[in-house]
Amino acid sequence: MHSFKKTVLVCAVSALALTGCQKTLKAEEKKPAKLVNITSPVSVLSPVFQASLDQGRSLIKGERASRKDVIDLQVAPSNNGLIAASRGGVVSAFDGKQNLWTADLKEAITSGVAIDESGTVVVVGTRSGKVIALNAATGDKLWETSLPTSSPTPALIHRDRVLLSANNGVLYGLNLRTGATVWQFSTQRADVSVRGAARPLALDAQTALFGTADGRIHALDPNTGSPLWTRRVGMATGGSAVERMSDVDGAPLVVGQHLYVTSFSGQLAAYDMATGRAMFVSKIASVKSPAVLGDALIVAGLDGDVKAVNRLTGETLWVSDSLKHRKLTNPVTVGNHVAVGDLDGVIHLFDRAGNIVSRVQTKGQLTSLQAINNRLYTQSATGVVSVWQF
Template sequence: MTPSMRSRKTIKATVMHVAVLALMTTAVVGCNRGIKPVVNEPVKLVQIAQPISLLQPVFNVSVDNKKAIKQDPLSLQVGYDNEQLVVASRGGDIIGFDNTGKRLWSINIGKPITGGVTVDAFSQTAIVSTRDGQVLAFDTTTGAKRWEQQLSGSVLTPALITNNRVILSANDGFLHGLSLQTGQSVWQFATQVPAISIRGTAAPVLLDAKTALLATADGRLHAITADNGLPQWSRRIGVGMGSSEIERMSDVDGMPIVDSNQLFAISYSGQLIAIDLASRQVMFVQELASLKALAVNNKQVIASSLDGKVVAYDRRTGQKLWENDALAYRKLTNPVMIGNHIAVGDLEGVVHLFDPATGTIVSRVQTKGALTTLQVKNNRLLTQSTSGQVAMWQVAR
């Protein structure tokens, strides 16, 4: 058996373990026969020998109550521009803060919010979406509602605002383009919905000034003109292998990354792909499974895998540069670049900072509650935990 064949079998086994484990857990709850699936316990953290101070806190606030926290474990992301943050809670609160954490306004829409917040600084508009597929726009300075629109399915990720369009990916396979000014539907784009997929969708991103890039549950990337929803191209990157629908799951739930005319994306079925956008040719494919967005710097593309590894590859050749398994099974967030270091969060609210040259953990900061997504805006790190803690850090001086 060749090394590449062993690697493919390892990836497939990892993906199958996670999928079957989820289904086994559901079956046990339903039939109550006392069957206990094997669960990999998260590794315990090892103290850093000589930690260095890399991040200093800007503020930390709580936006959820205990009742709201139990409603939905989905990730909620913070909307942020240079001067203001807009934060949503699972209980339906939408709160405006200045960049020091001072509360400016607060409203409650009476429905659970699922898609986080997107802020457009130019139009001073914040967009949120709800569990029942409602999309709402608010004035970021006052909290006044500007419009609302009902979609065919719920939206589980933040919108993309570009070219006077609000672009959203719904969990029923439809992509929507709405007018930023009125909320009116301008276009819809239907994608194939597999019979079984992971709950969640990737947030749409800009491919270029006029084109949105959307990843879907069938393992594809779609490039669509933002203004009118016309398809430009489509490419499959997730390829599930096997005889069952579970084995063939190929979701792309991690937001694709576009940087320096290169496109990077990763799938649940175990393909990390790099594409040269000038030629639209594949630069490399590496076998790694993840549901989280990638991070890039000048030399590397960095991923957090399903089983809790943090791995760095050369962004041009795909050569593996280092791998760190010190956070195995700790339900890692997406990696991000903050300052000159890589940050990854975990299920205990710890943010770990890695030296990108060696892959060594050199620093940590702590918040309260499990982290699902990290964001970096204007060189500040933003987190919102599942327990409702919103925190901001900046690079220490």
């Protein structure tokens, strides 16, 4: 990759996995907007599968009373089904509607599900810092490794390495076959950061990107952990630690030669990687990944605004405040529409003009959406997994 392209990507992908913080920032609670009935709803999503995951009995003392602490336990699609983990420590594999196997790890799970490219190994992390690998076909435990602290995000399985960002600010590379720690890399810890993280990102075969809570992006060799380059990123300034926060908690989006990234400090930035120049900067604070629908770039803001801008010029196309303070997920493209989930388990479908034209419902707050091969995958805070076709 051209050196300037790497520089642009570094500047855009800041703090992909914000970890190692002593304090976290919680948004001020505001009353969610009431939903307005859709006059003539259209059919966009067709239900395929829904299941309530076995929650187990392994939630640590006090956690049952802290349900407001929503954990983003992402599912891992696999062949014709999926593998999901419940907060209570149970990992379940489904082939269509059939439950293939269930494994009770007897510990609260915090990091969601990672699966290797061949679909043979599943990795999850627990609150006590254990990293556990399972056989994706049977659910049998392959190995278990204990780290000093937990990881709040799914691992990245990159060839024969399991790459993790831990809460203590240390990055780890584990052997995929044995779980042994091959390398670790220490970063600075931040006193205040956005609550949440995105998984590490594989840039290419020789480069893995880790964002850290101190606002830096580290490019490491995934095999050895050797640092390739480090950059300080972010544009926020202020007198307090909170005012200086400039976290980028949502994974960047690449469309052709263009790269798009959001930030907590209020910048939606677009870069042309062919020329290395910034295309535009639009004002909206977000910690979620954007989505593209045609010429529109759609972002879900921290306060619940959904904004669409021209993805080449940054010109505002439309802004919707109908979901204000509903704790929105990342938007994803589903056919000719854009979907976004909320705190009540409702998925809203926007058309190209910014109108909500359809809704579907699951149970419990949604934290993220995944659109893969014309299917939309969700897991709610209450452990309900849902799949829709579009």
